[in-house]
Amino acid sequence: MSEALRLGIAGLGTVGIGVLSLLEEQRALLRQRCGRELVVSAVSSRDPQKNRGVTLGAEIVWHEDACALAKAANVDVVVELIGGSDGIAKQVVETALNSRKHVVTANKALLAIHGGALAALAESADRALCYEAAVGGGIPVIKAIREGLAANRFDNVYGILNGTCNYILTSMEKTGVDFNEALSQAQDLGYAEADPSFDIDGIDTAHKLSLLTSLAYGTHVDYPSVFIEGISQIGALDIQFAREFGYRIKLLGMARRTAHGVEQRVHPCMVPLGTPIAEVSGVTNAVVAVGNYAGQSVFEGPGAGAGPTASAVIADIIDIARKKILPPFAAPFSRLERLAPSPMELRHGAYYVRLTVVDQPGVMAGITAIMAEHGVSIDSIIQRARAPGEGVPVVIITHETEEADMNRVLAQLAALKQMREPPVRIRIEKL
Template identity: 60%
Template sequence: MTAPLRIGIAGLGTVGGGVLKVLERHAELLAGRTGRRMVVTAVSARTRSRDRGVDLSAARWYEDAVALAADPDVDVVVELIGGSEGVAREVCETALSRGKHVVTANKALLAIHGTGLARLAEENGVALSFEAAVAGGIPVIKGLREGLAANCVTEVHGILNGTCNYILTEMRETGREFGDVLAEAQKLGYAEADPSFDIDGVDAAHKLAILTSVAFGCAVDFDAVHIEGIRHISALDIEYASELGFRIKLLGIARRSDGGVEQRVHPAMVPVSSPIATVDGVFNAVVAEGDFVERVTFVGRGAGAGPTASAVVADLVDIARGRVSHAFGVPSGRLESVRAAPPEERRGAYYLRLMVVDRPGVIAEVAAALRDENVSMESFLQRGRAPGEAVPVVLTTHDTDEASMQRALASLSRLEAILEAPRLIRIERF
């Protein structure tokens, strides 16, 4: 058996503790599969006295995670600190520049600095591995980069945030409003005390930017991602979606066409017959479209100590076996700079909910605002009557372009009979 793989772990929170447990519990199994032992020789954490359920007495403790990254007795640094700047970035850059492999679960760092880190890894002949950064325990990075290497991938879409998927699932199953379900998710540990990154779509956008680069061989471009969250989704919208044969999911969507690459994160209505519509709770799903394999779907737990630690250790196994791949599937110098397709070029159908004063002529005004922008209605719903009072009116459109739909929304917002901002949700028929 060859020399042990010496591991330094920066960050011993939920995921770091999970990694320690996997390495300890499966030490013999992993040694048998790689031909060498994996040994944690150094760790860095804020609190040294905390019981993590694993004996760390033989590991060197560092108050400074960057000093751990420079330790000559560490072969691979596992960065589990988080954040796109500061210590996390410095740890990764220090380790790579000193010829050490890096394994990270840090999607924010990769979404912002992934291309540069990949270049630094190549310059020093080491791996930059990040299976755990997208969709937790689902092997989607390896699936795209290696399993679908024979394909030209034209589209990747999926449910990339378990917190939002849980909230939308509970809203549908219980009829409760967004705020109530969010509070419950926080109590259960599915949502952070400050849930903004999750519910505003930023976390999913970080992951989508990484997936886009791996799928299409282009430079990571987080700034090109159109981002919308789920704060505005109401129980009423979810009820109408069911009546119309849809379910609402927060989706990340990346498509490549002759016009460039579009990257979008937003709530979408998907037909109940779509496989992705059945992915509920905290589960994630990623769907890839390849020219030879056609459609491939990955489903599993997208977060948590166990699934994320599993992905981290899978990367360590590759490194122990001597498998060093280009981080994004091709050499960093060949990552294309492609045109970012503007959101207004999106073409598809839309769901629109309006709160209007129930009086004669209102629907004609709505229809005229849509007609003036060449937006054609496909279906129309109005429940009951309440003359002179506010009532919801719901409609869906035939396929149209985003720019026309946004102009129509602006016109509708100016109508005196419209009592609150129109609620628009895109329809995606996968």
């Protein structure tokens, strides 16, 4: 049997403890699969006194300074499970690669912002930089796109990449509660952070999408170009109307290579009921990859949690133990392409628009005139409630049109004196 692979684990929170537990509980299975022992030789965390529910053996070195762990002589692989795009997590990963250690991380924020530079550093050090756990938790989607589907050109890659948002949208549909109530339930259940903005504003989804885009299209990670819109403007009414029209609302991250460059968007979508993505509920994540030879592959599973995330982290460690070291993205760093972002204004598709307008004669005529002026044709329009002089919802589904025209329409509608609330726009995706 080969020499043991020595692991230094920086961060002993949800994922770090999950990794320690899995390594302990599945020791024999991992030894058999790797052909060598995986041993934890060092750990680091902020608070040495905290009860973490695990016993650390006397042979494990505790480092107060995670960067000291990252360069320790008794560590072969640094497992960064601290989090955050900058600060200590970035220092740990850079120190590890500069010290010629392999790195495994679950940190999508770090890779979305600094993935290019870190990949270049890993390649020049001839070391692995692995991040299966950074997208889709326990779902092995990085491997699937980088390895299993590597022979394909991708027409389309999209997914539900944030369990918190999917939980909120599912709960709004199942119980009829509004967004704030669903968010607060998610917080009570531990599915949403006290500060949920990274999740509900779409930032976490965008971090993950930028990694998938690079893997699928062989491009540099380009997080700043992702178009991002979160879910906080979605109302209980939108959920109900979506169902009536045969759709369900999902926060999707979508990537596509177009004639204009790379399109990366994160926003709530109406997706047709019955499609695989529409049926993904609760905290579950899913990724759909459409390859030109493989066709459509759907990956679905738990997107977070100690067990699933540890499973993905350890899959990366197993690769390193087996000496399987690949470029971090789709190709060696020097061969990644730098493509222009495809402008969001070119998005072509149908739209759902909900307006809250004063119920008075002539309002509908005004709305339809604005749409006609910009060449946006209406598929259906509904005004159900009647409350003369009060704000009532008017819901419009358009035929396919361009985002730029919709932007002009919505700007003009928002300025109408009868408008009581900002218009809500949800893009309809055919998928």
